[in-house]
Amino acid sequence: MGKGKSVYVCSECGYKASKWLGKCMNCGAWGTMEEQEDLSLSVGTSSKVNKNSLSLVDTEKKVSSFSNIKIEENFRFKTKQSEFDRLLGGGLVQGEVILLTGNPGIGKSTLLLQMAKEYSEYGDVLYVSGEESPAQIKSRGERLGIKSKTLYLMSETDIDKISEYISIKKPKVVIVDSIQTLYSENSDSIAGTPTQIREATLKIVELAKKLGISFFIVGHITKDGKVAGPKLLEHMVDAVFSFEGEEGLFYRILRSTKNRFGSTNELAVYSMEEDGMKEVQNSSEFFLSEREEKNIGSMIVPVLEGTKVFLLEIQSLLTESGGIGIPKRIVQGFDRNRIQILMAIGEKRMGMNLGMKDVFINIPGGISIKDPSADLGALISLLSVYKNVEISQKIAAIGELGLRGEIRKAFFIDKRLRELEKLGFKGVYVPEANRKEIEKKEYKLKLIYLKNLEEFLERM
Template identity: 40%
Template sequence: MAKSKTAFVCNECGSDYAKWQGQCNDCGAWNSLSEVRLGGPAGAGAARSGKARGGFAGTVSEARLLGEIDLEELPRFSSGAEEFDRVLGGGLVPGSAILVGGNPGAGKSTLLLQTMCHLAANMDALYITGEESLQQVAMRARRLGLATDRLRLMAETNVEAIIAAAENHRPRVLVVDSIQVVHSDDLSSAPGSVSQVRECAAFLTRFAKRTGTVLFLVGHVTKDGSLAGPKVLEHMIDCSILLEGGHDSRFRTLRGQKNRFGAVNELGVFAMTEQGLREVRNPSAIFLDRSSEPASGSAVMVVWEGTRPLLVEIQALVDDSALGNPRRVAVGLEQNRLAMLLAVLHRHGGLQVGDQDVFANVVGGVKVLETSADLALLLAIVSSFRDRQLPRDMVIFGEVGLSGEIRPVPSGQERLSEAAKHGFRRAIVPKANAPRGEIRGMQVIAVSRLEEALAAVE
């Protein structure tokens, strides 16, 4: 009998090796290699028999000219929640595979159960639960007041049985909660291993592509907050979204990390209530829930998340350091960028904070990944260091270069319009982002150097 071929795949970067070793040569991670089966005897026998006949196993696809391909709009349909549709790129695409991740208790199962109960009213839907019993899911649906008369529910962890049930019911939407507990009888490894997760996800994805079923896979997260085995699944799925939110806050953010059918890094905001997750139509309002008492070190910036602007408050605290090596702490921002901006502030702004502890925080738990927050962060640091309050009706955005220049950011006009709708009357923006026409009720201060921005707030 032919022997199955195996390889060892790194869980962190996806590199593969012929034999096990303690450290991955590509990413340097230790003890991250897991054994994966490449092919079984049956597959090898089929390949050999095909070659023996002088042909190829399977059918041969026909190549088409690029210009002959029909460019009709993909037949999307709504999930029932506008914020969810926004993150997905406008709705659900038939045949797409979507991976939903998040911390325990973030609300992944609640969000999908609400979505499935809404969709089941108009189409066939099947919910596979592998971690909870049928009674537990039914209790949650009753507590949330959801319609339970149309949604089909099944408790199963065997991928062959799941596919058989899906072939029988032919649902338009299928949820598997979660992919880490699903296993295949053809593999001897334990559920949750790299080989099981990869093969089961590939099996389910092939079914979704073949039948046009929308597939939702629920994934666990690791200790650092990333999806477990992301490199194993990221090339198979069409969309990867992460539901974030702490237990001390009732707000949840749904962020798109990969999307073949829409914008990447799109953000949707939900509020956890007794009736489940509810959409937040105006997320800028919750991120701008500022203190009634004015305080130094606080600034409002406009960040671009996916396809819309968001107004977010950023806070900075500069204090005398009791240590020989002052601390630099950034929450919601990139740590290395904070250190770089402090060097620019010293060189081109004439402000020395080398002996000060500097703490920066984005209010509301938002993670700012773009460079438009540079100028607002620096002005908040200056405000805290000098103990001078910035005007509460001022909004700031712009990228700061190493030579002290203020560089433009995308969608400047839309950012200013969003700030004007929320009552802001002054704005400090890059000179290249100055609006062509006057924005009613707003004074725009266009700057090209860091020195000009500092002079504008003195």
């Protein structure tokens, strides 16, 4: 059989072209077209080989009836860290592949070493490192107080050797730190290239699904915060978690951006201590710990992140621009375009003249608000500064705003109100559209129903 023709494949999106292109015609990435043999053409040249290689018996072995598939009782591995299990969707699924990303030094390896100790109670756990020696990992583990006879350390970067060892020993959980350090001798490129990352991940996914072994993969990120390597990497794994945090701060945020076995956009807060990462159970109280009795330009909003409610503070500040240049619009933790819309609503419906003022919006704690129900709180915060009126720290606001000034219905209102109750809030502004749902239950809060901003100004 003759050699098949060459085809050029984009390492980012998989787009194929008959000739080399500097820029992928599908995803627009530059320098990602790699030459490969077109297997579809080479196989098609021999019908006998095609028939022999695709026997019906072998194919039927891979097909299972939905009703006959049995799920083991210990379908999920659970740990003593409830927040981590919640992000996973109730625990680690057997055969699941999870990608953990984050900036260098943020604590990815520390967190996974702590999790390795937790999962070692179910059986053998293998920690594969291409960046540290076993002695270095052991030193860090002793600092974290880790003692386990079923936790094994391996310093190797050849994915074929790693795969062979895993196939023989069959550990319950494998941690790979990191995917960018692995390589396969089947590819001529160096470790860390899109081709090598793709080959290593394919091998890992194959092992996970075939042997029922759960994998955690550490992935480096680029300067713009994206996962280094082909975009295909995120599609191949079952879940993608990102570890976030700012330099100089002792807390970290673990966020799920993809999860086939649980909710997406879940969020957990960790504090970085001397003996490792510690879960922050009452995260709302954590973010509100430095507030005063009354504040100007400060409003609390209960926002939904996945299935959990977080109470966050919206801070606003207005200053005179001096008429020189374009007024500043500095926004951190909130959608800048949304703030522009809310300012326009405030000028039209509430008489605020913000055109020549510098506007500063900040969400303390490093969390970005995407929940539209924070609209009302953000506008009240701006109005408080504009009118120089203090707001009690025991008052919160819930509601999405329309361009006509109407306050729209908020979803999961009961969860939000229960979180406010738990932290001792006294009152809350809520949409009139939620009245029927709210009146079915009893709350210890003073509920102030609003249809639109005109009603709010009257009550104010």
